[in-house]
Amino acid sequence: MIKEITVAELNPERFIAENVADILTAVGDGRAINALSGGVDSSVVTMLGHRALGSRLRTVFVDNGIMREGEPERVAALFRDLGVPVEVVDARDEFFAALKGLTDPEEKREAITQTFYRQVFGRIVKESGARHLLQGTILTDVDETVAGIKRQHNVFAQLGIDPEKTFGYHILEPLLPLRKDGVRVVGRALNLPEEIFNRKPFPGPALSARVIGEVDPERIAVVRRATAVCERHLEKAPVFQYMAILHSDRVPGMRNGRRVYGRQIEVRCWNSLDARQATPTRLPWETLEAIAADLIRELPDVVSVTYNIAPKPPSTMEAV
Amino acid sequence: MIKEITVAELNPERFIAENVADILTAVGDGRAINALSGGVDSSVVTMLGHRALGSRLRTVFVDNGIMREGEPERVAALFRDLGVPVEVVDARDEFFAALKGLTDPEEKREAITQTFYRQVFGRIVKESGARHLLQGTILTDVDETVAGIKRQHNVFAQLGIDPEKTFGYHILEPLLPLRKDGVRVVGRALNLPEEIFNRKPFPGPALSARVIGEVDPERIAVVRRATAVCERHLEKAPVFQYMAILHSDRVPGMRNGRRVYGRQIEVRCWNSLDARQATPTRLPWETLEAIAADLIRELPDVVSVTYNIAPKPPSTMEAV
Numbered sequence: 206m207i208k209e210i211t212v213a214e215l216n217p218e219r220f221i222a223e224n225v226a227d228i229l230t231a232v233g234d235g236r237a238i239n240a241l242s243g244g245v246d247s248s249v250v251t252m253l254g255h256r257a258l259g260s261r262l263r264t265v266f267v268d269n270g271i272m273r274e275g276e277p278e279r280v281a282a283l284f285r286d287l288g289v290p291v292e293v294v295d296a297r298d299e300f301f302a303a304l305k306g307l308t309d310p311e312e313k314r315e316a317i318t319q320t321f322y323r324q325v326f327g328r329i330v331k332e333s334g335a336r337h338l339l340q341g342t343i344l345t346d347v348d349e350t351v352a353g354i355k356r357q358h359n360v361f362a363q364l365g366i367d368p369e370k371t372f373g374y375h376i377l378e379p380l381l382p383l384r385k386d387g388v389r390v391v392g393r394a395l396n397l398p399e400e401i402f403n404r405k406p407f408p409g410p411a412l413s414a415r416v417i418g419e420v421d422p423e424r425i426a427v428v429r430r431a432t433a434v435c436e437r438h439l440e441k442a443p444v445f446q447y448m449a450i451l452h453s454d455r456v457p458g459m460r461n462g463r464r465v466y467g468r469q470i471e472v473r474c475w476n477s478l479d480a481r482q483a484t485p486t487r488l489p490w491e492t493l494e495a496i497a498a499d500l501i502r503e504l505p506d507v508v509s510v511t512y513n514i515a516p517k518p519p520s521t522m523e524a525v
Numbered sequence: 526m527i528k529e530i531t532v533a534e535l536n537p538e539r540f541i542a543e544n545v546a547d548i549l550t551a552v553g554d555g556r557a558i559n560a561l562s563g564g565v566d567s568s569v570v571t572m573l574g575h576r577a578l579g580s581r582l583r584t585v586f587v588d589n590g591i592m593r594e595g596e597p598e599r600v601a602a603l604f605r606d607l608g609v610p611v612e613v614v615d616a617r618d619e620f621f622a623a624l625k626g627l628t629d630p631e632e633k634r635e636a637i638t639q640t641f642y643r644q645v646f647g648r649i650v651k652e653s654g655a656r657h658l659l660q661g662t663i664l665t666d667v668d669e670t671v672a673g674i675k676r677q678h679n680v681f682a683q684l685g686i687d688p689e690k691t692f693g694y695h696i697l698e699p700l701l702p703l704r705k706d707g708v709r710v711v712g713r714a715l716n717l718p719e720e721i722f723n724r725k726p727f728p729g730p731a732l733s734a735r736v737i738g739e740v741d742p743e744r745i746a747v748v749r750r751a752t753a754v755c756e757r758h759l760e761k762a763p764v765f766q767y768m769a770i771l772h773s774d775r776v777p778g779m780r781n782g783r784r785v786y787g788r789q790i791e792v793r794c795w796n797s798l799d800a801r802q803a804t805p806t807r808l809p810w811e812t813l814e815a816i817a818a819d820l821i822r823e824l825p826d827v828v829s830v831t832y833n834i835a836p837k838p839p840s841t842m843e844a845v
Contacts, residue, residue, distance in 0.1 A: 418774070454772050466630075485814075497835045509840050513830070514792070515817045519829075521828075525777065
């Protein structure tokens with residue numbers, strides 16, 4: 206049973222000091238490794254590990270091909286500026302090969318998890334000789350995995366997996382008592398830039414969680430472009446998370462006066478404190494119409510754009 | 526080439542008098558038949574035919590199983606009150622049999638067209654001995670069929686079909702010079718009740734045009750219920766047309782704390798003058814949220830609701 210630390214209870218400086226000490230105790234004079242995705246959770250864990258271990262922490266950014274435009278370069282540069290070296294590993298082909306032919310959301314998540322842990326990152330960890338792995342699991346991930354709501358990519362104990370036996374390393378999860386709002390408070394106290402500690406969530410399956418049906422480089426390119434359009438309009442909006450989702454259903458439309466079966470992009474924008482419950486943001490109509498117009502103009506195959514109006518629950522944040 | 530009569534040019538009394546006379550001239554002392562759907566076009570044609578021919582016009586309402594709740598009874602009662610007898614024919618099984626297994630929108634439209642003209646209505650016309658068929662085709666139907674945008678169910682000449690050779694009857698299409706706005710003006714002048722002459726369009730393929738993927742009685746029941754929810758919230762709204770669309774894509778959601786792959790309903794609500802171009806209505810957020818809440822509450826399998834934010838073009842009004 207994990208004891209939750211709410212934002213009201215959280216003393217970020219003490220949390221940082223205790224966890225830096227705990228990481229140091231656990232790792233001793235050994236080496237640790239962690240995977241940085243650029244999200245707030247893994248960024249905070251990277252900083253905690255860096256404070257505890259310095260160059261004995263190896264931080265890897267795995268480019269799985271389903272990231273946002275320019276993401277690997279951007280994250281690596283940002284942490285380089287903070288004095289934390291990040292190693293970018295190009296594993297795009299491996300991930301797309303594993304996703305080929307899969308349409309079931311759980312199978313897609315599972316393929317990404319397996320490719321990450323058993324193949325790409327597993328291989329890197331083995332070669333590194335590190336015996337400790339730092340992970341950014343938070344309490345909401347555990348809740349949702351236990352409830353069967355969502356299979357998180359980074360919750361092992363709850364799935365009955367012993368990571369030492371399976372992968373040959375110990376897992377350290379300093380953020381387990383926190384929820385997203387608490388992680389942001391710690392991130393700020395760690396002097397992470399606001400674009401990191403206030404970053405909108407963009408979970409592990411990344412763009413593949415925004416493609417209904419089969420994931421391939423072409424469909425990922427469509428949703429990556431759609432995501433960039435949404436970011437242009439919404440990155441300054443005071444919302445919890447937003448996303449563009451590429452549907453599998455085709456809908457009729459007109460291009461140059463001719464009928465086509467085009468694509469539909471669904472936009473979701475959430476108000477939420479901690480991702481457990483969420484409501485659609487009442488965005489200004491001008492913004493919604495500008496997003497739709499840009500998606501249609503910049504993505505020639507898109508003939509239909511929708512905006513989510515259902516809350517979570519019964520919806521989930523992501524669509525896959 | 527059809528000469529358009531715009532609303533500005535339209536003299537509804539003269540239009541009615543001329544068309545009643547034309548119908549009478551064409552049919553002579555014979556009999557005519559027409560199919561009434563309850564939409565404004567077929568309702569206006571029914572009234573023109575009734576004025577011209579009285580009891581020599583036979584008006585048939587074909588229940589194809591893909592109509593709104595209570596629609597056959599409602600339309601028949603309404604015209605009975607106007608002194609126009611309407612014969613309701615139950616052809617639900619024939620239509621569902623023809624639609625079975627079809628997912629392509631054009632094949633679905635074609636199956637409905639063929640079942641209607643070659644089977645159900647064709648049989649009724651033959652048995653009736655009528656040699657003239659009155660149809661509510663309007664100019665926009667012709668435009669869209671010619672442009673290849675939409676295969677209308679009621680445009681023959683433009684499709685290269687000779688109805689006399691194919692079906693054994695002449696077609697009279699008095700509304701050909703008009704667009705929807707003109708038809709409404711004529712409907713008012715014919716003393717049709719406002720709920721008819723200002724009725725939101727609900728084209729021939731009806732609920733089957735609001736089901737992406739295969740049409741079966743169960744999926745039609747879902748979208749019929751969703752349509753009733755939308756009507757409850759929007760029937761008084763000053764909009765051109767609205768609809769609920771059942772998607773084929775499944776999306777994850779939560780019901781009673783457990784993950785399910787639920788359904789998504791898309792709501793569209795259009796501002797338009799004549800259906801050639803349309804923009805999504807900027808509905809109040811309270812209305813959108815109330816619609817989403819009711820759809821989720823009344824349709825247990827629905828976990829996601831979206832609202833269309835793309836204009837026509839490149840979208841089309843309907844989704845199939």
